Amino acid sequence: MSASSTPSSAADRYTLYGAPGSGATPVHAALTLVGAQVDTVDIATWEGEAERERVSGVNPMRQVPALVLPSGELMTESAAILVWLADRYPHAGLCPAPDHPLRARYLRWMVYLPAAIYSLFWVRDDPSRLVPDPAAQPAMLERSAERIAHCWHLMDAQIDAPSPYLLGDTLSVLDLYVTVMSRWTPCRTRFYREAPRMAEVVKRVDADPRLAAFWAARFPFVPAWEDGNA
The missing domain is CATH 1.20.1050.10 (Glutathione S-transferase Yfyf (Class Pi); Chain A, domain 2)
Known part of the structure; x- marks a missing residue:
């Protein structure tokens, strides 16, 4: 699931809105794997109206994740962001190519x-x-x-x-x-x-050792995630 050409991920800088453990987490993990630079703005919209209002100026749906692209364009919707990132950085092999059987x-x-x-x-x-x-x-x-x-x-x-x-x-x-x-x-x-x-x-x-530091910093695994007492 790879291709021969790619944009320069190291030169790309993104701003990602969404707290650790939120729907922003898989997006951040993907950005980590492609080697892009990420500025994070932690907003936990499930914690109440004040947190949702904080993101309203970025995403009128008052939801995360919201990702500001290097171009300045805004993307929302976690699945759309993940599909876009995987296609943008084919060298990372994070999705099947458009003509792949999968x-x-x-x-x-x-x-x-x-x-x-x-x-x-x-x-x-x-x-x-x-x-x-x-x-x-x-x-x-x-x-x-x-x-x-x-x-x-x-x-x-x-x-x-x-x-x-x-x-x-x-x-x-x-x-x-x-x-x-x-x-x-x-x-x-x-x-x-x-x-x-x-x-x-x-x-x-x-x-996965490539994500060890990321998980530890942004979504550390604790027993509560196993037994449902988080």
């Missing part, structure tokens, strides 16, 4: 993740957005967690057996995306049970 499979799952799973966290972060009755919110949280687990199970059942990554021999942005999201609700222990084939992939990405 390209359709790659795009399918890159869209599936935000459509089926990531989108549920918008209401989970602030249940009152869709469920104004506080008494009804625990049921919504429980059912949305079950839906997320079910979607992981469906993906695991349909994706080809990883060997050793989700798209074959090379780590891709799809692996980064799944690795980060699998630490979110309902957390890793449940993820391992629902998605046993993908479990081995995320453990491999957790241990």
